Amino acid sequence: MGCGRVGAELAAMLDQEGHEVTILDREPDSFRRLPPGFGGQRQVGNGIDQDVLARMGVGEADAFVAVTQGDNRNVMAAQMAKHIFGVPKVVCRIYDPIREEIYHGLGLETISPTKVGARLLKEALEREPATPPKAGD
Amino acid sequence: MYIIVVGGGKVGYYLAKELVEEGHEVLVIEKDAIKVERIAENLGDITLRGDGCEAATMEMAGFGRADMVIAVTGDDEDNLVVCQVAKAKFNVPRALARINNPKNEEIFKRLGIDTTVSATTAILAQIEQELPMHPLIPLLTLKGGGLEMVEVKVPENSAVVGKRIGEILLPQQSLIALIVDEDGVPRVPKNDTVMRAGDEVVAVTRTENEDALRSVLTSPAAYGPYGPINTREQ
Numbered sequence: 001m002g003c004g005r006v007g008a009e010l011a012a013m014l015d016q017e018g019h020e021v022t023i024l025d026r027e028p029d030s031f032r033r034l035p036p037g038f039g040g041q042r043q044v045g046n047g048i049d050q051d052v053l054a055r056m057g058v059g060e061a062d063a064f065v066a067v068t069q070g071d072n073r074n075v076m077a078a079q080m081a082k083h084i085f086g087v088p089k090v091v092c093r094i095y096d097p098i099r100e101e102i103y104h105g106l107g108l109e110t111i112s113p114t115k116v117g118a119r120l121l122k123e124a125l126e127r128e129p130a131t132p133p134k135a136g137d
Numbered sequence: 138m139y140i141i142v143v144g145g146g147k148v149g150y151y152l153a154k155e156l157v158e159e160g161h162e163v164l165v166i167e168k169d170a171i172k173v174e175r176i177a178e179n180l181g182d183i184t185l186r187g188d189g190c191e192a193a194t195m196e197m198a199g200f201g202r203a204d205m206v207i208a209v210t211g212d213d214e215d216n217l218v219v220c221q222v223a224k225a226k227f228n229v230p231r232a233l234a235r236i237n238n239p240k241n242e243e244i245f246k247r248l249g250i251d252t253t254v255s256a257t258t259a260i261l262a263q264i265e266q267e268l269p270m271h272p273l274i275p276l277l278t279l280k281g282g283g284l285e286m287v288e289v290k291v292p293e294n295s296a297v298v299g300k301r302i303g304e305i306l307l308p309q310q311s312l313i314a315l316i317v318d319e320d321g322v323p324r325v326p327k328n329d330t331v332m333r334a335g336d337e338v339v340a341v342t343r344t345e346n347e348d349a350l351r352s353v354l355t356s357p358a359a360y361g362p363y364g365p366i367n368t369r370e371q
Contacts, residue, residue, distance in 0.1 A: 048214050050240055072190055072214040075221075079248050098192035099218070102226050 001047040001077050002068035008033035015040045022056055047077040063089040071096050141203045143189035143219045144210035145172045164198055190218050200227035209235040220250045273351040286341050289354050293334040296358040303328035308346035315339040
């Protein structure tokens with residue numbers, strides 16, 4: 001859910017690995033971020049609308065990822081996927097670190113790019129200047 | 138009581154006004170500077186400008202000592218998060234959410250927010266009470282009043298569908314005068330005439346029995362918790 005940079009990249013990766021992927025976004029225009037060879041389904045709609053999720057077949061999904069720009073939308077959609085549609089694996093992006101901690105505490109699998117990004121930047125700063133950066137870091 | 142209202146639109150404004158008049162300590166959290174100003178101008182210094190979903194703002198607003206939090210923004214996802222965070226992080230005893238999309242009422246309940254207010258649902262309930270679902274059409278008043286000729290359509294789910302007229306218990310001094318089926322073919326009602334869905338029934342009844350007659354001819358066979366049971370397969 002959410003075809004921004006991260007959503008499009010993730011969907012493309014999973015599609016490449018042979019998974020059956022459906023990507024949802026409110027703006028059809030967002031799908032331009034997908035690579036030309038993307039084999040998954042594109043769906044236009046609001047991810048916090050129960051009927052939209054049902055139509056997408058979230059009930060049969062093995063995993064659901066919420067990566068829209070809105071923390072609260074991600075939180076609501078992820079909870080719907082987990083508690084209403086019973087999706088076994090649900091991951092939710094929450095920029096706000098405090099909100100992320102709260103929902104992590106409530107049992108949601110959460111990632112705060114703010115926290116992760118800051119930590120990576122700090123690690124890069126602390127690294128010895130002579131050491132060349134490792135690939136993938 | 139210390140009551141925090143998140144969202145300073147029309148609902149938030151009038152809610153805050155009411156609560157202040159009742160003597161509560163009220164704080165309204167609103168992102169939009171113009172709305173904040175309007176509230177401050179009319180209701181005094183009871184606003185905090187900021188994002189009520191942001192934990193830092195909540196901290197500043199004193200969620201920790203709030204007796205009640207009411208989330209009334211126009212976005213259901215924001216109202217949900219405000220209430221969930223208020224309960225989980227700040228142990229607010231009562232968190233109430235406005236619901237904009239009636240579909241979300243059930244979802245909020247499943248996600249732990251039991252007290253919700255949906256304007257749409259409230260308005261619909263009000264209107265439904267005013268509008269009879271299957272109106273009885275008065276055709277003419279007979280003989281100096283008291284007796285009326287009326288027309289009513291038998292709905293698909295009516296309890297009388299498939300019954301013979303002799304079996305139907307009509308209100309006193311009521312009589313079925315004519316039946317016109319869906320194809321426009323009239324039938325003279327006899328005791329063994331079978332009622333069909335879509336039949337237009339012309340009946341004579343006393344004015345005071347109109348409602349009872351309508352009820353007999355249109356009420357569904359059985360009621361579920363949410364109204365008539367839908368017999369069609371989903």
